[in-house]
Amino acid sequence: MSPQIPGQITYDIPQQEIMSSGHLACPGCGASLCMRIALKIFGPRTVLCVPACCWAVIDGPFPYSAAGVPVVHCAFETAAITATGVRHGLDIRGIKDCTVVAWAGDGGTFDIGFGALSATVERNENIAYVCYDNEAYMNTGIQRSSATPIGAWTSTTPGEHPKEEPKKNLVEIMAAHRIPYVATATVAFMDDLTRKLKRIRDMEGTRLLHIFSPCPPGHKSLESDSIKISRLAVETKVFPLYEIENGLKYTLNHKPKGIPVQEYTRLQGRFKHLTEEDLKQMQQRVDYEWDVLDKRISLFA
Amino acid sequence: MQKVLTGNQTVSWGVMRARAQVIAAYPITPQTTIIEELANLVDEGKLEASFIKVESEHSALAGCIGAAQAGARTFTATSAQGLALMHELIHWASLGRLPIVLADVNRAMAPGWTIWTDQNDSLSQRDTGWLQFYCESNQEVMDTAIQAFKIAEIVKLPVMLVLDAFFLSHTAEAVDIPEPEEVDKFLPPYEADLKVDFDNPRAFSGMTGVDIYQEFRYLQHEAMNEALTVTEKVDQEYGKQFGRTYGLVEPYRCEDAEAIIVTTATATSTAREVIDQWRDRGESVGLLKIRTFRPFPTELVREALRGVPKVGILDRNICPGFGGIFAQEIKASMYDMEEKFRPDIYGFIAGLGGRDITPDTINEILEKTIHPEKTEKHLNWIALRD
Numbered sequence: 143m144s145p146q147i148p149g150q151i152t153y154d155i156p157q158q159e160i161m162s163s164g165h166l167a168c169p170g171c172g173a174s175l176c177m178r179i180a181l182k183i184f185g186p187r188t189v190l191c192v193p194a195c196c197w198a199v200i201d202g203p204f205p206y207s208a209a210g211v212p213v214v215h216c217a218f219e220t221a222a223i224t225a226t227g228v229r230h231g232l233d234i235r236g237i238k239d240c241t242v243v244a245w246a247g248d249g250g251t252f253d254i255g256f257g258a259l260s261a262t263v264e265r266n267e268n269i270a271y272v273c274y275d276n277e278a279y280m281n282t283g284i285q286r287s288s289a290t291p292i293g294a295w296t297s298t299t300p301g302e303h304p305k306e307e308p309k310k311n312l313v314e315i316m317a318a319h320r321i322p323y324v325a326t327a328t329v330a331f332m333d334d335l336t337r338k339l340k341r342i343r344d345m346e347g348t349r350l351l352h353i354f355s356p357c358p359p360g361h362k363s364l365e366s367d368s369i370k371i372s373r374l375a376v377e378t379k380v381f382p383l384y385e386i387e388n389g390l391k392y393t394l395n396h397k398p399k400g401i402p403v404q405e406y407t408r409l410q411g412r413f414k415h416l417t418e419e420d421l422k423q424m425q426q427r428v429d430y431e432w433d434v435l436d437k438r439i440s441l442f443a
Numbered sequence: 444m445q446k447v448l449t450g451n452q453t454v455s456w457g458v459m460r461a462r463a464q465v466i467a468a469y470p471i472t473p474q475t476t477i478i479e480e481l482a483n484l485v486d487e488g489k490l491e492a493s494f495i496k497v498e499s500e501h502s503a504l505a506g507c508i509g510a511a512q513a514g515a516r517t518f519t520a521t522s523a524q525g526l527a528l529m530h531e532l533i534h535w536a537s538l539g540r541l542p543i544v545l546a547d548v549n550r551a552m553a554p555g556w557t558i559w560t561d562q563n564d565s566l567s568q569r570d571t572g573w574l575q576f577y578c579e580s581n582q583e584v585m586d587t588a589i590q591a592f593k594i595a596e597i598v599k600l601p602v603m604l605v606l607d608a609f610f611l612s613h614t615a616e617a618v619d620i621p622e623p624e625e626v627d628k629f630l631p632p633y634e635a636d637l638k639v640d641f642d643n644p645r646a647f648s649g650m651t652g653v654d655i656y657q658e659f660r661y662l663q664h665e666a667m668n669e670a671l672t673v674t675e676k677v678d679q680e681y682g683k684q685f686g687r688t689y690g691l692v693e694p695y696r697c698e699d700a701e702a703i704i705v706t707t708a709t710a711t712s713t714a715r716e717v718i719d720q721w722r723d724r725g726e727s728v729g730l731l732k733i734r735t736f737r738p739f740p741t742e743l744v745r746e747a748l749r750g751v752p753k754v755g756i757l758d759r760n761i762c763p764g765f766g767g768i769f770a771q772e773i774k775a776s777m778y779d780m781e782e783k784f785r786p787d788i789y790g791f792i793a794g795l796g797g798r799d800i801t802p803d804t805i806n807e808i809l810e811k812t813i814h815p816e817k818t819e820k821h822l823n824w825i826a827l828r829d
Binding site for chain 1: 515
């Protein structure tokens, strides 16, 4: 680690690269960066259970694998339960000193895998669950999921009919399960991300990390803007950084600047059709949701 | 040790003797008492296993897949709708070459809702690459359960242990339970050669291109072919140690038979009685029991039926618009037999949705096979109401 200079952030991220180059992610992919950082923190004694999602492709075709740790590919709706099975299988074989991770996209988490996830959390299985959320079915070509935000274009909410329903609030649903730990993160706040990755590596029970994951082809954004968009998602209060312990103890991890939502949406072609009125409504919704979160944080502080 | 056990309890005790390590299961009638008994055996410390009480059959099999990929011996059980819900993962388990054992208590598919037996649930899984063993008695359930793990682990394919709802699942019989030390000699701990391994990390079941997918299918097919000899060998080995063998098929009083009836599962026991009665009357009729639907014992069936003038096949299942599923398989097996040895084959459907297959049912099938003047070759419904 380099010597700390006052006022300068020093990242405590291992130099060792576990994930290799040659993977199949698109340029500017948030999900591949998430994985690179996550594996640095989780270390080599990690099993990844990957359902159908971008990462089912990114890892590489047989016989190649970019992850550098054991990967158990699994059916779309089974990330949580496959990880559970792997955990039980390793435990009964006496292999305890490892981290079993379900690594799924928003479709596999919010939608098709939701039943198995809910049950896994209810049973408090000893797994870490990472949802890299690119807010649509990007792997199949940008179809809407229940994680797609209101107003966004997708290939199944086309033309004059962008998505009319707001994004499902996964974190609150997890909190309602009284999950031991649930948190949000982005690749723009690396110290926050790595701290949360360490937390979910080191604790027991079900813990879920919800990572906002920019997708240049799906969000119609510049490859070079992925980090900027991640940062703006947080600073506009669209995607606040917070964590909840045992479903009740809320902690805000970064006080957002409250930049207008338009600063976030204007970098993404998926929102380009939005009118002034639409943007006004979106701002109101973001402010309202922020108020609710802020009240919860104060309530349980 | 002998105990009076229901078919379902027998499954549980067999699984305990096999020392399954991870069980993931979800309740469904008529399977439920299998997992209740296993929950008790785990709770009492008689079986050192991890029992994942999942929220659906889909997750039950997915949990087993995860545990098997981690190198554990795994088991689940289900019936009818539950097996249908698993279908996606039924393929996954076999193409993933995971030696999972699943007990399917045969229950007819809904609608209408029914809990009673027929074979359409398991036979719908024909093309998934699972071995399927159909049991006639609780003793056979016990012995097949233990054999199933061994066969599965040798050929690296999953095995479905199939038993009739209620006729076996909830009917108690005296069952000889092999001693644990003896079973341990027969079935040593599972050592997967490919599994989650941090020193040698691999990606399992990942993206597969056009250059290699077909080869995975070829290997799966070859494994199923290998399962024919492995099943036979394991059964013989079991027989040497425990004194009971079953074979892939069992011909019963087939010598010089003018007609043979082909049966599976519990209908076989009824048919044995009826065949005895006919033989006592001097009629030359016989019985062929088929125990393994996959791998299908083509050569053994051909051998048993070769030169027999007439064969009647009892199917407790239906492929709508076509006929009985065992009849299809048997006819396909006989197609290239020389005409002079090839029997006339008549298909019969009976006992769907749990309707009793009685001695009268068997008598009618034998009558219609021996005197086929008014018998349809392809498909005959027995005891069909107007």
